[in-house]
Amino acid sequence: MNSDSSQMRILLAEDDEDDRLFFNDAINELKMNNRLMTFKDGRDLMDYLENPETTLLPHILFLDLNMPCKTGAECLKEIRANPKFKDLTIAIYSTSSSEKDIEETFIGGANIYIKKPNDFSKLKKVIKDVVNMNWQYHTSGLNKETFFLSI
Amino acid sequence: MKFLKQNKYFFLLRIALGISIIAIGYLTTMFYFQMKDLDSSFQSIENINATQNELDELFSILKEDEIKLSNLIIADDVAISKGIFNREEASEKIKNLEQLSANNRFLHQSILKLASFIEKKYTLFDEIMASSKAIPYDENTFTEKLFENKRFNHSLYKFIEDDVQPNINGIKLHDSNYPEKIATTRKTVFILALVSIVIFLLSYSKMNDNLLYLKKINNDLKLLNDTFNSAEKIAGFGYWKIDLSTNAYTFSDNLYRLLEEDPKKFKPNWENFNKYIHPEDYEYVIKTNKESIDNQIPTSMLFRYILPSGVLKYVISTANFRTNDKGQNIKIGVIHDVTEQFKKTFELEENNKRLIAINAELESFNNIVSHDLQEPLRKIQMFISRIEANDLSVISEASQGYFSKIKVSANRMQHLMIDLVNYSRTIKSDKIFVEINLNAILQEILEELQPTIEETKAKIAIDELPNVLGTKFQIQQLFINLISNSLKYTKPNTTPEIKITTDDFFADNLEDSINEKSDKIITNKTYFKIIISDNGIGFKQEYSEKIFQLFRRLETEMSYTGTGLGLAICKKIIENHNGFIKAQGNPGIGATFIIYLPKSL
Known part of the structure; x- marks a missing residue:
């Protein structure tokens, strides 16, 4: 894995090993110029982000909600409270599609909500769409309807 | 109201009684004076009769003495002349007459004059006697005296005739209306008796009425009391009363029964009652009660007591203060058994x-x-x-x-x-209803179902739909399920057509329009009627109720997959929105689902 600063830096916080594997495979198969880092829980993620040695900030964070040690919601709150990460795009990546979770993460400052697909090709499509999305444009017109990404 | 009337009535009765007393008093007084008058009339009549008698007797005496005088002159019996006249008797009569006439001034004066006449008469007798026996005897003087006597007699009789007798007659005449007076008195007595009888009868009838009325009131009260007692028994409450000025307690019968005791088993007082209170509640009850009496505040408390049999009872005790008609402060309370x-x-x-x-x-x-x-x-x-x-x-x-x-x-x-x-x-679901734009919802749904719609090449025509009140995700679910159903149960080799139309609807016509028995009808409510119809495989009308049951799937070919939950969810959602859903099916032709959603909650 090279560390080209022009690469798209993508983070994934996900406690399920299989899901991390699917995600990794999908990114690899997409053959995009990007670099993926995965974390097994929220604390791992926050340790990395808050480490002063982390100088190259990520572009996009895929954040699972149900995680041990520190949940996705807690991470979201901490990240959005830190001005350093104001440009970080946060994509919620969860099995749940409950109104409550969608509402709370929307208010919490997440940029998009993705329900984990049950088909590998769909997963690839989702990642491609999110990575290629014009975030400036998306964020300016963000509302609750466009927040939930329908596949 | 009734009691007020009664008071007024008593007032009138008192006035009547006063008037009666005054009337009887007046009549009695009148009667008394009439009797007195009669009495005096009777007296004066008796008096006059006696006077006449005395007067007659006086004249007999005078006549007798005149005869005696003639005899003496003729017989010239001087020896017996002294003391021969009945002078004393005549004086006696005069004295009697004076007494009898004491009440009549005129008569009395006449009698006094008569007395002087009589005095003079006897002086004349004496002078005649003296002149007859005078020595030397003077014939002229004697004759003179006899003439004088004759003249005097004449004037005496004239005086009696003109003066005394008219006075007596006057009195007699005056009292001659005696029978009239008796008649008046008789009338008075009669009227008095009559008035008395009338008053007595009136009083009796009134008293009788009052007694009947009192008896009726008494019966009513007794009935009320009985009713109250049985009501107490049935409702399971008892009441108590304390007269705070005398500290006298009253317990109702059922209060004893609530304590599983015979009525009036113990003396009604606070100490005897308190024995039943649960020890844990005792202090609270005593304290609350004391505060209530000290500050004159009503109480309402829930506490427990233990019956002699050991059963625990929960009661609500409410009490308030009142002032009775004697102005005494009393506290009245009700104890209600709320154990059940x-x-x-x-x-x-x-x-x-x-x-x-x-x-x-x-x-x-x-x-x-x-x-x-x-x-x-x-x-x-x-x-x-x-x-x-x-x-x-x-x-x-x-x-x-x-x-x-x-x-x-x-x-x-x-x-x-x-x-x-x-x-x-x-x-x-929590029933938080908001206004929902059905057109926007359906647009979203069509986007969501786009892949299936493209796959089946379905034609979907949607009318302009109203805004409805509801929970958004449920309404969304409702239409997704219904449209998905139509897209799923299509006929092979036929372009699926789905129509969504709308209509206003008033519940009164609900029965007629769906032509079947509805399980709930809320009348006087206006509904939105939304019709979703398709040209799919349809179903037999007899299944129109069953298809809404949970996990119920109609016998269809295996190529149609489903969970048997979709329409059950639709029915549940519609019920959550106080509406109805009806299905009409025609095998091989299509299915129609009609939704009724209330316009207002």
Whole structure:
């Protein structure tokens, strides 16, 4: 894995090993110029982000909600409270599609909500769409309807 | 009101009584004076009779003395002349006459004059006697005296005739209306008796009325009391009363019964009652009661007491202060046995707690289904998709068939779980209704169903739809399910057509329009009527109720997959919105679903 600063830096916080594997495979198969880092829980993620040695900030964070040690919601709150990460795009990546979770993460400052697909090709499509999305444009017109990404 | 009237009535009665007393008093006084008058008339008549008598006797005496005088002159019996006249008797008569006439001034004066006449008469007698016996005898003087006597007699009789007798006659005449007076008195007595009888009769009748009335009131009161006593018994309450000025207690019979004692078993007082109060509540009751009496505030408290049999009772005791008609301050209280209610409430509370716990469990079960169960399934599907994409060709044909069945089963399980979650969400839904734009909702749904619509080449025509009140995700679910159904149960080789139309609807006509028995009708409510019809395989009309049952699937070809939950969810959602859903089917022609949603809550 090279560390080209022009690469798209993508983070994934996900406690399920299989899901991390699917995600990794999908990114690899997409053959995009990007670099993926995965974390097994929220604390791992926050340790990395808050480490002063982390100088190259990520572009996009895929954040699972149900995680041990520190949940996705807690991470979201901490990240959005830190001005350093104001440009970080946060994509919620969860099995749940409950109104409550969608509402709370929307208010919490997440940029998009993705329900984990049950088909590998769909997963690839989702990642491609999110990575290629014009975030400036998306964020300016963000509302609750466009927040939930329908596949 | 009745008592007020009664008071007024007593006032009138008093006035009548006063008037009667005055009337009787007046009549009695009149009667008394008339009697007195009669009495005096009677007296004066008697008097006059006596006077006449005396006068007659006086004249007899005078006449006798005149005769004696003649005899003496003729006989010239001087020796016996002294003391021969009845002078004393005449004086006696005069004195009697004076006494009898004492009440009549005129008569009395006449009598006094008469007395002087008589005095002079006897002086004349004496002078005649003296002149007859005078020595020398003077014939002229004697004759003169005799003439004088004759003249005097004449004037005396004249005086009597002209003066005394008229006076007596006058009195006689005056008293001659005596019978008239007696008649007047008789009348008075008669009127008096009559008035008395009338008053007595009136009083008696009035008193009788009053007695009857009192008796009636008494009966009513007795009945009321009986009613109250049995009401007390039936309702399970008892009352007590304290006269705060005398500290006298009254306990109703049922209060004793509530304590499982015979009525009036013990003296009604606070100490005797307190023995029954549960020791844990004792202090509270005593304190509350004392504060209530000190500050004159009403009380309402729930406490327990223990019966002699050891049974625990819950009672509500409410009490308030009143002033009775004597101005005494009394406290009246009711003790109500609420043991049953209390137990029921307690049970209900327990059940409620259990229900809340069950609900919470159900919710966590929901979470398990919606998240924890879906998670491994999703991964299975993910692996399926990976194998399908990369390695399906390298396995045997039979295994490929098995693999395809694995995939179908996994998909079916996923749908089932999604539907189950949706169904359970409709059960516990909070009824927070907002205005929903159906047009926008349907637009979203069409976008969501776009792949299926494209696949089936379905034509969907939607009218301009109203804004309805509801929970958004449920209304959304409702239309997704209905449209999905229409897209699913299509006829082969036919372009599916789905029409969504709308109409206003008033509940009065509901029976007629759906032409079947409805389980609930809310009249006088206007509804939105939304009709979703398709040209699919339809169903037999006899299934129009059954298709809404949970897990009920009609006998269709196996090519139509479904969980049997979709329409059950629709019915549940419509019920949550106080509406109705009806289905009309025609096998081979199509199905129509009619939704009635109330315009206002």
